[in-house]
Amino acid sequence: MKTVGAYEAKTHLSQLLDEVAAGESITITRHGVPVARLVPPTDHKRKNAVEAWERWIAYRKEHNITLGDGVTIRDLIEEGRRY
Template structure:
């Protein structure tokens, strides 16, 4: 993985993006300290709707609100 300074990254962003599109990872530093990593996004993963619904239902069974309403939780979060 290559490292480049923030100023250099700003100046040469189009070239860096081309390299990232080809699969490279580039660490951007500020004063020698890593602050970001430029890398290509992961491929979009399509999940069947039924699978998502099943996961949500399983989550609901494991996480009960014990009589709290959403409104009460919002008000509690504001305190």
């Protein structure tokens, strides 16, 4: 994990963000004391979406729900946005 001072973080933020996007974690210090950490985003949204999809599939099977001919998931999403 890389450590940088607050002034350096301020002046080189774009470069630091590139490093974080590449997977690096960076601790920002003020007078040698850690005050913040830049970390790559986690994959929680994707994980939550996969879990929701799996629950939907299980629910459909349990309740014998079919989408119908020609109906797509996109159609259902768009229909839900109307309300």
